[in-house]
Amino acid sequence: MIRLTDVFKVYANGTKALKGVTFTLNTGEFAFLVGPSGSGKSTIIKLLTGEVAPTDGQVVVNGYDMERIRMSKMPYLRRTIGVIFQDFRLIEGKTVFENVAFAMRVVGASNKEIRQRVPYVVELVGLENKINAKPDELSGGEQQRVAIARALVNNPSLIIADEPTGNLDPARSLEILLLLQKINELGTTVLIVTHEKPLVDRLSMRVIAIDGGRIISDGMDGYYNYEVE
Amino acid sequence: MKWSRNRTGYYLKEGVSSIFNHSLMSFASICIIIAFLLIMGSFILLAVNINDIIGGLEDENIILAYIDEYLSEFEARALGAELARTANVSRVNFITREEALERFIGRHEETGRFADVDPTWLRHRFEVFVEDIAFISDTLHEMRTIYGIERVNANLTVARALVSVRTIVTGISVVIIAVLLAISLFIMSNTIKLATYERREEIAIMRMVGATNSFIRWPFITEGFILGFLGSMASYAVLWSLYGIMAGRVYNFEAFFINLVPFSVVSVPVFFLFAAIGFGVGVGGSGLALNKYLKV
Numbered sequence: 338m339i340r341l342t343d344v345f346k347v348y349a350n351g352t353k354a355l356k357g358v359t360f361t362l363n364t365g366e367f368a369f370l371v372g373p374s375g376s377g378k379s380t381i382i383k384l385l386t387g388e389v390a391p392t393d394g395q396v397v398v399n400g401y402d403m404e405r406i407r408m409s410k411m412p413y414l415r416r417t418i419g420v421i422f423q424d425f426r427l428i429e430g431k432t433v434f435e436n437v438a439f440a441m442r443v444v445g446a447s448n449k450e451i452r453q454r455v456p457y458v459v460e461l462v463g464l465e466n467k468i469n470a471k472p473d474e475l476s477g478g479e480q481q482r483v484a485i486a487r488a489l490v491n492n493p494s495l496i497i498a499d500e501p502t503g504n505l506d507p508a509r510s511l512e513i514l515l516l517l518q519k520i521n522e523l524g525t526t527v528l529i530v531t532h533e534k535p536l537v538d539r540l541s542m543r544v545i546a547i548d549g550g551r552i553i554s555d556g557m558d559g560y561y562n563y564e565v566e
Numbered sequence: 567m568k569w570s571r572n573r574t575g576y577y578l579k580e581g582v583s584s585i586f587n588h589s590l591m592s593f594a595s596i597c598i599i600i601a602f603l604l605i606m607g608s609f610i611l612l613a614v615n616i617n618d619i620i621g622g623l624e625d626e627n628i629i630l631a632y633i634d635e636y637l638s639e640f641e642a643r644a645l646g647a648e649l650a651r652t653a654n655v656s657r658v659n660f661i662t663r664e665e666a667l668e669r670f671i672g673r674h675e676e677t678g679r680f681a682d683v684d685p686t687w688l689r690h691r692f693e694v695f696v697e698d699i700a701f702i703s704d705t706l707h708e709m710r711t712i713y714g715i716e717r718v719n720a721n722l723t724v725a726r727a728l729v730s731v732r733t734i735v736t737g738i739s740v741v742i743i744a745v746l747l748a749i750s751l752f753i754m755s756n757t758i759k760l761a762t763y764e765r766r767e768e769i770a771i772m773r774m775v776g777a778t779n780s781f782i783r784w785p786f787i788t789e790g791f792i793l794g795f796l797g798s799m800a801s802y803a804v805l806w807s808l809y810g811i812m813a814g815r816v817y818n819f820e821a822f823f824i825n826l827v828p829f830s831v832v833s834v835p836v837f838f839l840f841a842a843i844g845f846g847v848g849v850g851g852s853g854l855a856l857n858k859y860l861k862v
Contacts, residue, residue, distance in 0.1 A: 386774065409778075416776030428768050442576055443777040491775070 338364045338526065339385060339495065344394035346380050346550075354380040356550040357394070362528055364494065367521040369537050370530045372547040378530045381547070382499050385528075386420060387411045399494055416444050419488025419525075423500035425480040427472040427487075433459060434468045437486045444491055454490060462486045462516060478509030485516060489525075496520060498529045502536060510536055518542075573781075581788030587764075591757040592793055598753045599797025599847060600804065602746040603840050607805040609739035610836065611827075616732045618827045620699050620725070628725065629694040629702070631658075631709055632717040642690040645714050649692055652712075654705045659693040666691060689716065699725045700732075747847070754793065754851025758786050762855055786852045794848020798840040806833070 339362040346355040396403040399417040462482040502510030521527040633642040663685040813826040
C-alpha cells in the first residue's frame with residue numbers, strides 16, 4: 338500500500354520537484370503514474386524506494402513511514418517492494434537463473450529455497466527455456482521479463498515499474514504490461530510509471546497524472562483526460 | 567543478521583572471483599603487502615638481534631662497585647642488599663679482595679710476577695648486573711650515592727653505542743612501518759575501490775532488492791582478507807627463508823663474533839603479527855573503499 342499526503346520535495350539545488358502531492362494506492366490496486374519529463378514521476382519513485390526523503394508531508398509504503406524509517410530498516414522495506422527499471426539492470430555474466438536467484442540470496446534464502454522458487458518465477462514470466470541464458474543472449478523484452486522475475490521472486494506486496502517498456506517495441510511492451518496485469522490479478526499491488534499513451538489507454542486502468550510537481554488528474558482513463566486539458 | 571553456511575559460501579565465492587577478475591590489482595596488492603611486511607620483518611629481526619647482543623652485555627659483569635677500604639668484609643657484604651634495591655639492578659655478586667686477586671692473576675700468564683701481591687691492596691667489590699643497559703647511567707649515579715661505595719666502574723662505550731643503534735633502528739622502523747602501512751592501506755583500498763566501481767551497478771541492484779550493508783560489504787571484505795592473508799603468509803615464508811640463509815652464512819663466517827638469533831625464537835609472534843597486519847590492511851582497506859557506496 339502507498340499513501341502520499343501533501344508531499345513536497347525540494348532538492349539541494351533548489352529544484353521544487355513535488356508541490357503537495359497526495360494520492361493513495363491500496364493493496365491489490367493497479368495504477369499508472371503518467372506525466373511529461375521533469376513532472377516529478379522519478380522523484381515519486383525515489384521517495385517510494387527510500388532513495389530520497391520528503392521535504393514535507395508524509396510518505397507511507399507498506400506500513401513504513403519514509404520520514405521516520407531508520408536506515409537500518411531500509412533494506413527490510415525494500416524487500417517488500419519489487420522494482421523494475423527501463424534499462425532492466427541485469428547483471429552481465431550471470432545467467433537468468435543467477436540473476437533471479439541473486440535477489441533471493443540477498444534476503445538470505447537457502448539454496449534449496451532458491452532451487453525451488455526461481456524456476457517457478459522464471460516459468461511465470463515465460464522464460465523457462467532460457468533459464469541458463471545470459472542477458473546478452475536475450476532480446477529486450479526477454480531481459481525485461483527477467484527483471485520482472487527478479488522483482489517478483491521475493492514475493493513483494495508492491496511492484497514499482499519505472500518506464501518498463503521504454504526500451505521495447507509496441508508488441509513487446511504490450512506483453513510486458515499484460516504480464517504485470519496478470520501479476521496484479523494474483524494480488525500484488527502494481528504502480529507503473531510511463532508516458533506511453535496507447536498502452537495506458539489499452540488497459541483502461543487507474544491513471545494518476547502529474548505535471549509540474551502536482552497531481553492534475555486521478556481516475557480511470559485519466560491519461561486521456563490529462564491530454565485534453 | 568542471520569548467518570549461514572550458505573551465505574558464507576556466497577561471500578567466499580564472490581571474494582575469490584573478484585580477485586581473479588582484477589588479477590593485476592590483486593597481484594599488486596599482494597606484492598605491496600609482501601614488500602611492507604618483509605621490510606618490517608627485517609627491522610624487527612634487526613631489533614631482536616641488537617637486543618640479544620645488548621642482553622648479552624647486560625649479563626656480563628660490566629659494573630664493578632668498589633667498597634670503601636676501611637669497611638670490614640662483613641660490613642662490605644651488608645651493602646649487597648642496598649645495591650640490589652637500586653633501580654634497574656637485577657642481581658649483585660660479592661667478590662672478596664682475595665677472590666679479586668685470584669681473578670686478576672688468573673687473567674695473566676706470568677702468574678709468578680704477582681706472587682707477592684697482598685690482597686689488602688685491593689678492595690672488596692660487587693659485580694652488579696643490570697636489567698636494561700639503556701638506563702645504566704642512572705643506575706651508576708644512584709649507586710655512587712650509597713654510603714660505603716667508594717667507586718663505580720663500568721665500560722659504557724660499547725653499551726652506549728648499541729643502545730644508540732637500537733634507538734635509531736627503532737625510530738627508523740616506526741617511521742618506515744607507518745609510511746608502508748599507509749601505502750599498503752592506500753593500494754588495498756584502491757584495489758577494492760576498483761572492484762566496487764566495476765560492480766557499482768550490482769551494488770545498486772543489491773540495495774534495491776533489500777541487501778543490508780553487511781551483505782554488500784562481506785564479499786569485498788572477504789576479498790581483502792584473502793589478499794591480506796596471502797600477502798602475509800608469502801612474506802612470512804620469504805622472511806624465514808632469507809633469514810635462515812643469512813644466519814647460516816653468519817655462523818659459517820668465523821670472523822664474525824656473533825650468532826644471529828634463530829628464527830624459531832621469534833617465529834610465533836612474527837607469524838601472528840604478520841597475520842594480524844595482513845588482516846588489518848586487507849579488511850581495513852576494503853572498509854575504507856566501500857563506505858561511499860553504502861550511504862543510501
